[in-house]
Amino acid sequence: MESIEHLYEAYAQTVYKYLFSITQNAELSEELTQETFYQAMRTIRHFRGECKISVWLCQIAKRAWYKEMSKNKKLQTRSTEQPGFPLYARENIENDVLQNEEKLAMFRLLHSLDEKTKEVMYLRLSGELSFSEIGEIVGQSETWARVTFYRGKQKMIKERDRNGK
Structure with missing residues (x-):
């Protein structure tokens, strides 16, 4: 070992x-x-x-x-004030509010997915991992990770369209 x-x-x-x-x-x-x-x-x-x-x-x-x-049930998983999260140039407060609403909407859609799909989506979008790495982490094939990501993305689009956002 x-x-x-x-x-x-x-x-x-x-x-x-x-x-x-x-x-x-x-x-x-x-x-x-x-x-x-x-x-x-x-x-x-x-x-x-x-x-x-x-x-x-x-x-x-x-x-x-x-x-x-x-x-810690109230653990915040993301803080834009933290080092490593660049603060983007802010044009105006309205733009910031719209961006936050879009992010919230996306995370709500992600949260509505089943656990395996959600995990694949987070790993791909946030962790920027390859499908091969994702498959390895979750104990599945690269193809499974690709298909799961694609289906999750389609579910999110369909749900977004259904909600009119």
Whole structure:
């Protein structure tokens, strides 16, 4: 079995990207990445090799995220005031309000999707992961990830059109 230092060097960026795609919070993603590798270090002897190590680490990361959410129900997953989120030039307040409404509408549509589709959409849109990486993380094929993303996008468009927005 590889040393935990080697695992960290090889997979920390992947775990961080995965966590950032679901939390949209750089600081929290970093904390959860550290927690993921701590948990991996504690349980590595139980790793049976039935999946890639990156998949196993992302599963640990997902559980760490769920645990964090349950500890703090009011956790904000995105703050535009945070470093890493550029503040765009603001033309006027009306434009900002319209953009926020559009973002809210998109996240409402995303939230209405089933869990697997929602996860694929977040990983692709927020984490900017490839379909191959997404498939690996969720334990499916690249084709499955592509089809799931496409179908999710179509559902969102259909729902948006139905709501007249």
